[in-house]
Amino acid sequence: MDIVYTIWLRSMKRYVRSKSRIVGSIAMPLFLLVFLGFGLNSVVSATSLGQQYVMFLVPGMVAMSVLFTSVFSGIQIIWDKQFGFLKETLIAPVTRLEIMFGQTVGGATTAVIQGIILMVLAVLMGLRIENPAGFFVALGFMILVGIAFTAFGIAIASRMEDMTGFQLIMNFVVFPLFGLSGALFPISSLPGWLEPVTLLDPLTYGVEGIRYGLTGVSQINPIISAAVIAGFAVAMTVIGAYLFRKISV
Amino acid sequence: MTIAIHVADLTRRFGDLVAVDRINFEIVQGEIFGLLGPNGAGKTTTLAMLSTMLEPTSGAAQIMGIDIKKDQDGVRKAIGIVFQDQSLDEELTAWENMDFHGRLYRIPRETREQRIDELLNLVELFDRRNDIVKTFSGGMRRRLEIARGLLHHPAVLFLDEPTLGLDPQTRNHLWKYIEDLAKEKNITIILTTHYMEEADRLCDRIAIIDHGKIIALDTPARLKESIGGDVVTIQSPDTSKISTALSVPWIKRLETHDGEVILTLENAEQHLSMIVTRLNEEKVSITSISVHKPTLEDVFLSFTGKTIRDEDISRKDAMRMHFRMMRH
Numbered sequence: 342m343d344i345v346y347t348i349w350l351r352s353m354k355r356y357v358r359s360k361s362r363i364v365g366s367i368a369m370p371l372f373l374l375v376f377l378g379f380g381l382n383s384v385v386s387a388t389s390l391g392q393q394y395v396m397f398l399v400p401g402m403v404a405m406s407v408l409f410t411s412v413f414s415g416i417q418i419i420w421d422k423q424f425g426f427l428k429e430t431l432i433a434p435v436t437r438l439e440i441m442f443g444q445t446v447g448g449a450t451t452a453v454i455q456g457i458i459l460m461v462l463a464v465l466m467g468l469r470i471e472n473p474a475g476f477f478v479a480l481g482f483m484i485l486v487g488i489a490f491t492a493f494g495i496a497i498a499s500r501m502e503d504m505t506g507f508q509l510i511m512n513f514v515v516f517p518l519f520g521l522s523g524a525l526f527p528i529s530s531l532p533g534w535l536e537p538v539t540l541l542d543p544l545t546y547g548v549e550g551i552r553y554g555l556t557g558v559s560q561i562n563p564i565i566s567a568a569v570i571a572g573f574a575v576a577m578t579v580i581g582a583y584l585f586r587k588i589s590v
Numbered sequence: 591m592t593i594a595i596h597v598a599d600l601t602r603r604f605g606d607l608v609a610v611d612r613i614n615f616e617i618v619q620g621e622i623f624g625l626l627g628p629n630g631a632g633k634t635t636t637l638a639m640l641s642t643m644l645e646p647t648s649g650a651a652q653i654m655g656i657d658i659k660k661d662q663d664g665v666r667k668a669i670g671i672v673f674q675d676q677s678l679d680e681e682l683t684a685w686e687n688m689d690f691h692g693r694l695y696r697i698p699r700e701t702r703e704q705r706i707d708e709l710l711n712l713v714e715l716f717d718r719r720n721d722i723v724k725t726f727s728g729g730m731r732r733r734l735e736i737a738r739g740l741l742h743h744p745a746v747l748f749l750d751e752p753t754l755g756l757d758p759q760t761r762n763h764l765w766k767y768i769e770d771l772a773k774e775k776n777i778t779i780i781l782t783t784h785y786m787e788e789a790d791r792l793c794d795r796i797a798i799i800d801h802g803k804i805i806a807l808d809t810p811a812r813l814k815e816s817i818g819g820d821v822v823t824i825q826s827p828d829t830s831k832i833s834t835a836l837s838v839p840w841i842k843r844l845e846t847h848d849g850e851v852i853l854t855l856e857n858a859e860q861h862l863s864m865i866v867t868r869l870n871e872e873k874v875s876i877t878s879i880s881v882h883k884p885t886l887e888d889v890f891l892s893f894t895g896k897t898i899r900d901e902d903i904s905r906k907d908a909m910r911m912h913f914r915m916m917r918h
C-alpha cells in the first residue's frame with residue numbers, strides 16, 4: 342500500500358506542476374461544450390432529449406475530459422521509459438503490480454479531478470444538478486472510467502517503444518470510442534445498424550452513468566451501466582498489469 | 591576478507607552477438623573495482639545482469655552471498671545503482687527525487703529525512719534541495735543520482751560511467767566523492783568507465799574488457815608494470831623505416847599506430863640519444879619524440895592492439911552522422 346501511495350504521490354506532484362497540461366486537457370471539452378452546446382442548442386430539437394442540448398452535452402464532455410486525461414496519464418509511462426526514470430522504479434525491491442496499481446490510481450485521480458473541474462465550469466454556466474446524490478453517482482462512474490482508461494494507457498505504453506504510435510492509438514482507438522459513446526448525441530438518434538456498435542463501446546456505459554447522475558435521465562439502466570463499466574475497469578486493470586509485468590527498459 | 595561480489599562464467603547473448611562472454615572475477619568488500627573498456631565492450635550489460643535488470647544467458651553471480659537469479663529482491667536491497675543514462679524525474683525537486691527513492695525502499699520517515707539531508711549535504715546539493723531537477727547541470731544531476739543510490743545504505747554500489755560527458759573540473763570533484771565514500775562507508779564499488787585516468791585514479795583493481803571478454807585483470811600498478819619498462823613515442827613522416835632502423839635487443843616492443851611508433855624499453859632516458867643517433871644514421875626524419883612512464887592507455891594498446899580513443903572518435907563520428915541525418 343505504501344508503494345502504491347508513493348507512486349500516486351509522484352503523479353499528484355507532477356500533475357499540480359503541469360499547468361499547461363491541466364489547462365490543455367480542459368480546453369477541448371470546454372470549447373466543445375460552448376460551441377456545440379450553445380451553437381446547436383436551438384437547432385437540436387429538445388423533444389427527443391427531454392432536456393436542452395447543452396445540458397445533454399455536459400456529462401459527455403465530463404466523460405471526455407476523464408477519458409483523454411486518463412489515457413494520457415497511462416501513456417506517460419513511455420516518457421518515463423525515455424527519460425530513464427522507469428529504471429529507477431523497476432530496480433527497487435517492489436513488485437511490478439504495486440507500481441502498476443500506483444500508476445493507475447494516480448492517473449485515475451488526475452482524470453477525475455479534470456472531470457470535476459469541467460463539472461464546476463458547467464455549473465457556473467448554468468447546469469443544475471437536480472439531486473446532490475446524483476453528483477456522487479456521477480463521481481463513481483468517473484472513477485471507474487478513469488481507472489479503466491489509465492490501465493488501458495498503461496497496457497498500450499507497455500508495448501510501445503516511443504510516442505510515435507501514440508497518434509495512431511488516439512485516432513483509431515480513443516476517438517472512435519469517444520465518438521460512438523453517445524457523449525455528443527443520443528444513442529437512439531443513430532441509424533439502427535449502428536446502435537449495437539455503440540452498445541459494444543464500454544465508454545457508452547460510462548457516459549450514460551455520468552449522465553444519469555448529473556441529469557437524472559439516461560437511456561441505459563444505470564445498474565447495467567455500472568456493472569459493465571466496472572467489469573471493463575477490472576478487465577483493463579488485469580490486462581494492464583499483465584503487460585506491465587513484461588515491460589523492458 | 592569478505593567476498594562482496596562473486597562472478598562465475600557470466601554470459602549474455604543478444605541473438606548472435608555475445609555481449610558478455612564467460613567473465614569471472616571476485617571483489618572483496620570495500621574494494622573499488624573498475625570495468626574498463628571501449629564502447630560496446632559489454633560493461634553496461636555486465637552491470638545489468640549483476641543488478642537483476644537483465645537475465646544472464648548462462649553463468650552465475652552472487653552479491654553479498656545472494657544469488658542474482660534466485661533472490662532478486664535480496665540483491666536489489668543490497669545494491670545501489672547509478673545508471674549510465676540519466677534516471678531522475680526532472681519535474682520533481684532534488685529532495686522529492688530522494689524522498690521517492692526512500693519510500694520505494696521502505697525507509698521509515700524519520701531515518702529517511704535525516705539521511706536525505708545528510709546525503710544532500712555530502713554531495714553539496716542541500717542548498718538546491720527544493721529546486722526542480724530540470725534546472726540542474728549535468729554534474730549536479732550526477733551527484734544527485736549518486737546520493738540517491740546511497741540512500742538505502744547499499745553494501746554494493748554500481749556506477750555506470752559516473753563522469754561521462756562531464757567537464758574535467760566536475761569530474762575531479764566527483765572522483766573525490768567516490769574515493770571518500772569507499773573509505774568512510776566501507777562500500778564496495780564497481781564502476782565502469784572508458785576514461786583511463788578515472789580507472790587509474792579510483793580503482794583498486796581493474797578488469798580490462800573488450801568484446802565481452804576480460805583480457806586483463808590486476809591493480810593499475812601491476813598492469814602498468816606488465817608493459818615492462820618505459821614508453822617512447824616517435825612521430826615521423828616515414829614510420830615504416832623505423833622498425834628496421836631500431837631492431838636492437840634492448841627495445842622490447844615496437845608498434846606502429848596512426849603515424850606514430852611506440853617503443854617499450856627499460857631506462858628509456860638513457861637510451862634516448864642512441865635512438866636519435868640511429869634514426870639520424872638511417873636518415874629517418876623525426877617530427878617529435880617523447881618519453882613517459884606507462885599509462886593504462888599503453889596497457890590497453892598492448893592487450894588489444896588499439897587505443898581506446900580510436901573507438902571514441904568513431905563514436906563521435908556516429909553521433910555527427912546521426913545529427914546530420916536528423917537535419918535532413
Ligand SMILES: Nc1ncnc2c1ncn2[C@@H]1O[C@H](COP(=O)(O)OP(=O)(O)OP(=O)(O)O)[C@@H](O)[C@H]1O
Binds near residue numbers: 607627629635636674
Ligand atoms: N538490448 C540489447 N539488444 C541487443 N543488443 C544489445 C542490447 N544491449 C546491448 N547490446 C549490445 O551488446 C554489446 C555490449 O553493450 P553494452 O551496452 O554492454 O556496452 P558498454 O561496454 O556498456 O558500452 P558503452 O561504453 O557504449 O556504454 C553492444 O554491442 C550492444 O550493441
Ligand SMILES: [Mg+2]
Binds near residue numbers: 634635674750
Ligand atoms: Mg555502457
